[in-house]
Amino acid sequence: NSALWVSNGIRKDTNIFLMLFPHNITIEVRGGEVVALNPDEKTTAFCLQRALLVKSSSNNETKREERRLVELSRLQEKHLKRPETVNPHKPGSLSKSEKKALRITRKAREAMIRRIHRSSEDSAPLGFVVHRDDTLEARLRHLDGPALMLNELGEPLADVLTDVNRNNNDSNKSNNETEFQSMNTTIILGDQIGYAACDEKVLAESDAVRQVSLGPLSLLTSQCITIAHHYLDCNAIN
Numbered sequence: 001n002s003a004l005w006v007s008n009g010i011r012k013d014t015n016i017f018l019m020l021f022p023h024n025i026t027i028e029v030r031g032g033e034v035v036a037l038n039p040d041e042k043t044t045a046f047c048l049q050r051a052l053l054v055k056s057s058s059n060n061e062t063k064r065e066e067r068r069l070v071e072l073s074r075l076q077e078k079h080l081k082r083p084e085t086v087n088p089h090k091p092g093s094l095s096k097s098e099k100k101a102l103r104i105t106r107k108a109r110e111a112m113i114r115r116i117h118r119s120s121e122d123s124a125p126l127g128f129v130v131h132r133d134d135t136l137e138a139r140l141r142h143l144d145g146p147a148l149m150l151n152e153l154g155e156p157l158a159d160v161l162t163d164v165n166r167n168n169n170d171s172n173k174s175n176n177e178t179e180f181q182s183m184n185t186t187i188i189l190g191d192q193i194g195y196a197a198c199d200e201k202v203l204a205e206s207d208a209v210r211q212v213s214l215g216p217l218s219l220l221t222s223q224c225i226t227i228a229h230h231y232l233d234c235n236a237i238n
């Protein structure tokens with residue numbers, strides 16, 4: 001949500017790549033194509049789930065159906081049956097609060113299964129694209145602009161963006177461009193655990209990646225995204 005949403009809409013110029021390793025699956029969320037997405041975790045999670053179960057950019061229909069059936073069977077295995085009527089005086093019987101919790105859990109799982117069944121005939125949500133057999137190295141090769149990896153020990157992000165903007169302006173002038181040719185800036189972030197050792201090595205050894213920092217303090221990923229967007233917005237205006 002931090003990467004895609006602003007106060008009254010969606011950032012149309014922003015794409016998100018969620019790289020799921022070791023599965024080599026990347027979910028791309030295209031801000032310019034997303035439709036009917038609400039700024040809440042439940043809606044976003046359901047769209048991601050539908051994209052994984054329904055849509056694949058490289059697998060055929062049979063494999064998609066197999067994945068859907070596996071997911072359904074997994075949910076049904078965890079599905080809790082209705083609690084049987086028990087003698088309240090019998091040791092080990094469930095209390096009313098425990099029975100209520102079981103009913104809520106069962107209904108939630110049933111609702112999830114119904115949503116998956118309904119979406120099985122549908123296509124993936126607009127703006128959500130799944131790339132399978134994707135790797136970090138391949139993703140870096142396809143970048144058409146600066147790639148900035150967040151790291152507490154990197155260069156200040158504001159200074160790096162100013163430098164990138166200056167170099168881009170000089171390039172446009174030297175090529176006699178009549179219109180300003182903007183570049184896509186890629187910000188690379190880890191999750192709450194941080195970068196995997198293998199990914200950090202690939203990024204550190206890549207000439208296309210520049211390490212940048214938002215300060216010496218480790219921040220939440222959502223906070224990093226918000227601050228990075230602020231700097232990118234200011235850089236675009238300037």
